[in-house]
Every structure is written in C-alpha cells, then in structure tokens.
Amino acid sequence: MAFCACALASSQSVPTFRVPAASGLCASSSSKWSSSSPIWFTNGEATLKIVSLHCTRVETLNSARFDRGLNKTIGGNFVFPFTQYLRTRRSTRLSVVHAVSTGTAESEETEAPEESTSQLVDNLLYSVKDSDRGALLGPEAHGNVANLVSRLEKMGMPEPLKSPLIFGDWNVIYSSNPTSPGGGYRTWLGRLIFRTRDMIQSIIEPDGVVNIVRFALFGFIDGQVTLKGKLKPLDSKMLQVDFQPPDLQIGPFKFSYGGTSMVKISIIYLDKDIRLGRGSRGTVFVFSRR
Incomplete structure (x- = not known):
C-alpha cells in the first residue's frame, strides 16, 4: 500500500x-x-x-448472501437464506x-518571538517590586534586572534629553548599588535607623532637579532629606547635575549640612512610565513615574 x-x-x-x-x-x-x-x-x-x-x-463488513437451500418469496421479493462470510475492505x-x-531534510528550529517593549517594562517592574529599591535582591535577581535593562537600552530613543517625557515626578524604585540613592541613609545600618518611605526625584522645566528622601527615624519620627540642583546636558543622553548642600528635617527641626555635590548620569531608556539611568560609575537606576 x-x-x-x-x-x-x-x-x-x-x-x-x-x-x-x-x-x-x-x-x-x-x-x-x-x-x-x-x-x-x-x-x-x-x-x-x-x-x-x-x-x-475504516473496515467495512460486507455480507455475501447465498445458499443452495430453498428460496422463499415475500411480497414478490426474493429473500435468500444465507451463510455469512466476511470480506474486509x-x-x-x-x-x-x-x-x-x-529544500533540505535538515530540522527546523522555531524561534521564540521576541518580547515587546511593554512586556520588558512589565517584567522589569515585577522584578524590582517589593525589593526595597533593590536592597533585598540577591546576585541572581540583580543579574536578571541587568539583562532586562540592557535589552530596554537597545530600544531606547536616541536623544532622550530632548523629550518632554523627562520632566515630572519620579519614584526611585531600584538601584544596582543600594547606597547610591540616599548615601549613608541607605546603608544596612542607615536603613535600620532611617526607615525609607519615599525616594522621589522631580525634574522641573527648564533645568531644575529636586531629590527627596522621606524616612521614619527609628520607625516613628518623620524626617526628610532634600537636595536641590541644576542639570546641564553634556550630550544627547548624559547630563550633569550640580547639587546644593542638602537640607535635613527631623520632626520640627530643619537645618542644612555638608557641602555641594555633583553627579553625572546617562538616560538610557525613557517612556511615559519609566526612566532608566546609568551613573558615571556604572550604577543603574530605575525610576517610575508618580
């Protein structure tokens, strides 16, 4: 057959x-x-x-009706007594x-469809959720975040500093170096004493920047550190921010301390929901719009 x-x-x-x-x-x-x-x-x-x-x-059962016995007539039709035999078709x-x-007999491999930008963003947000801005993540989880950031970076706009999307209020939701945003307030001991509640960065047109860290001293005394600065674009992605001395408020008490500071950061991805930045020392930051 x-x-x-x-x-x-x-x-x-x-x-x-x-x-x-x-x-x-x-x-x-x-x-x-x-x-x-x-x-x-x-x-x-x-x-x-x-x-x-x-x-x-499909097997069809055919019956051959034949016999040498007597034929009987019913209503003019012949009915043959028969011996059945099977013929299987x-x-x-x-x-x-x-x-x-x-064209050839080589096996084909089906490539998995690439994730869309929105899927990568969703995965990134899920990966850093409830991580205390990355402080609670282990090496493997940090590696997964780095991979997602790298893939989104390739999809980023070529000149993010020219986009109006950069302006607004942003939550700091991840840092690959937990002590980078907030300095000593974000060390292991600092996080124990100064329980971080909010980390916010506001970029105000045309060149204003305000960083705010809200905390609870020993878990019940409200406090806040405020840094005000001006940003200066260095190229299409990198900017420099010059900060004034920080202002510290604990309960009703307010005072300034320390000196001026300067940071450089590249905007490696920007959309209406998130912003990704990389510091001059390689620290990666993830911001979500408030």
Missing part, C-alpha cells in the same frame, strides 16, 4: 510524495493513529516535513494537519 502526501501551493504544480507501505504508517491494528513527531518524506526534488499526522482506518485515510515543504 502506498499513499500520497501533497503540499498545496497556489498557482503552482502540487509536488507529490509517495510513501511505501514499508514506512509503517497506519500499520497498527488500531483503527486510529496519530503522530505529533516530525516525519520527513522526499521525492528526490523536494522534502516534505509533516509536523502532525492523523490516520483513520480496508481504506486508509490520512490527514496532514501541518506540513512544511523545505
């Missing part, structure tokens, strides 16, 4: 692939058979890859569910 597997093509001749009975397809005694593993056939000119194949074998019906015609 042989069957033909055909790959359909519009306005073209249909290649035919003859498969001998020795192939073993539908040779099982069961009436139904299927294969989900790829099966390859060739006709010498092209190759057909059958990804999924279903087979049904087998027909094989093959259904190619998915066939791929290729």
